[in-house]
Amino acid sequence: MIGPRLDVPLDETALTALVAPSLVAAAVLGLLGGIVGVMVMRRDLAFAVHGISELSFAGGAAGLLLGVDAVVGSIGGSLLAAVVLGFVGVRARDRNSVVGVLMPTGLGIGILLLTFLPEGDAHGLELLAGELAGIGDPGLGVLAVVAVVVLVALALLWRPLAFASLDPEVARARGVPERALSVAFLLLLGLVTAVAVQLVGALLVLALLVTPAAAALRVASSTAVVIALAAVFGIVSAGGGVLVAVAGTLPVSPFVTMISFLIYVGCRAVEAARRRVP
Numbered sequence: 501m502i503g504p505r506l507d508v509p510l511d512e513t514a515l516t517a518l519v520a521p522s523l524v525a526a527a528v529l530g531l532l533g534g535i536v537g538v539m540v541m542r543r544d545l546a547f548a549v550h551g552i553s554e555l556s557f558a559g560g561a562a563g564l565l566l567g568v569d570a571v572v573g574s575i576g577g578s579l580l581a582a583v584v585l586g587f588v589g590v591r592a593r594d595r596n597s598v599v600g601v602l603m604p605t606g607l608g609i610g611i612l613l614l615t616f617l618p619e620g621d622a623h624g625l626e627l628l629a630g631e632l633a634g635i636g637d638p639g640l641g642v643l644a645v646v647a648v649v650v651l652v653a654l655a656l657l658w659r660p661l662a663f664a665s666l667d668p669e670v671a672r673a674r675g676v677p678e679r680a681l682s683v684a685f686l687l688l689l690g691l692v693t694a695v696a697v698q699l700v701g702a703l704l705v706l707a708l709l710v711t712p713a714a715a716a717l718r719v720a721s722s723t724a725v726v727i728a729l730a731a732v733f734g735i736v737s738a739g740g741g742v743l744v745a746v747a748g749t750l751p752v753s754p755f756v757t758m759i760s761f762l763i764y765v766g767c768r769a770v771e772a773a774r775r776r777v778p
Contacts, residue, residue, distance in 0.1 A: 519746055521640055522699070526738035526752075528647050529699055529708060532692050534734030535654065537713030538727050539685065542665045546710045548585055548686070551599035552693045554606030555581035557702035559694075561613040571642055574697050577606065578690035586683030610702075646691050653688055661685055662723070699738065700753040707757040708734055715760075715767040733763050 540546060559577020560570040581602055588598050664671040664678045672678055689709075696705050712733035716726045741756030 519742065522742050522752070523739060524640060525643055525699060526742045526756075527735050528643055529692075529696050530712070530734030530736070530738035531731050532647055532650055532734075533696060533708035533738070534712045534716070534730035534732070535727055536650065536689060536692050537709050537711075537734070538716070538723075538730050539654070539658070539661060539665070540689065540709060541713045541717060542662065543682075543685070545595075545686075545689065546706065546714075547596055547599050549689065549693060549706055549709045551585065551602040551606070552578050552581040552686075552690050553697060553702040553705040554603045554610070556606075556690070556694045556697045556705075558606040558610035558613065560697065560702075561610040565613050565616055571694065571698055574694040575691065578694040578697075579687060581606070582686035582690035583683065586679070586686040607702075643695050646695050650688050650692055653684070657681065657684060700741075700756050701751065704753040704757050707753070707760045708738060711757075711760040711764050712737060715764040718764075718767040718771045733760070737763065 540549060556574045556578040559580070560574035562568075562577070563570045563573020566573070584602065585595055585598055588595075660671075660676050661681055663674075664676050664681055668678055693705055693709065696708050700708055713726070713730040715733050716729035720726045720729055737756050737760035740759045741752045741754075744755040744759075745752040
C-alpha cells in the first residue's frame with residue numbers, strides 16, 4: 501500500500517495520480533473517524549484508541565518485515581488489541597491499566613521489528629507519522645470494504661451501544677449484552693484505526709478518531725447533529741491536510757492534526773461565546 505514519496509520531483513500527471521486516491525481515502529477516513537469518534541467519546545475510549553494504534557503500528561512493522569502488506573499487519577495488530585481490551589478491560593479502571601500496558605509494549609515491539617528492515621527503508625517512519633501516498637489505488641479497495649463493514653455494523657449496533665454507554669447497569673438489567681457489544685465496537689474501532697494509521701500514522705491517529713467528535717460535542721447536543729458535524733470536521737481535517745501536504749515534503753499527519761485542532765479550538769470558542777449570551 502505504500503506508494504511513491506513526495507521528496508522526489510513529480511510532474512502534474514504523476515502528482516494527480518498520487519493525490520487523487522489520497523483525497524478519496526482522506527474523505528472516507530474523515531467520515532469514518534468522525535462517526536466512530538462520537539461513540540468513542542461517549543464510551544470514554546479516547547485513551548484506548550492510542551493503545552490500539554500502538555499495536556497497529558507493531559502489526560504493520562511485522563507485516564513489512566515478513567513481506568506482507570503493511571495494512572494487513574496493522575489490521576491484525578489492531579484487532580488483537582481490540583480483543584484484549586474487550587475481554588479484559590470492560591470497566592474503565594481495568595481498561596486504562598490494560599491500555600497503559602499495551603502502549604509501550606506495542607511501540608517497543610514495533611521499533612524493535614523496524615530495526616531489522618533494510619537500512620534506508622522509510623516505511624517504518626510512515627507507519628509512525630503517516631504518508632500522503634500511504635493509501636494508493638490497491639488500498640482503496642481495502643478501505644472501501646472496511647468502511648462498508650463499519651458503517652453497516654454501527655447502524656445495527658448504535659442504539660444498544662448508546663443505551664449501554666448511557667447507563668450500563670440498567671442496560672445489563674434489561675438484558676443488553678454489554679460485554680459482547682464492547683468487544684464488537686472495539687473490533688470496529690480496531691479496523692478504523694488500522695486503516696487510519698496508513699494516512700496519519702500511529703502517533704497522531706487521535707486527530708481523526710477523537711478530535712472531530714470532541715469538537716462536535718462542544719457545539720451540539722442532538723445525536724444526529726453531533727454525528728453530522730463530526731463527520732464534516734473529520735473530512736475537512738483529513739482532506740485539508742492532504743491538500744496542504746501536497747505543497748511540501750512533510751507527512752500529511754501534522755497538517756491533519758493542526759486543522760483538526762483549529763476546528764476544536766473554534767468550537768470551544770463558540771461554546772464559550774454561547775455561555776456568555778444571556
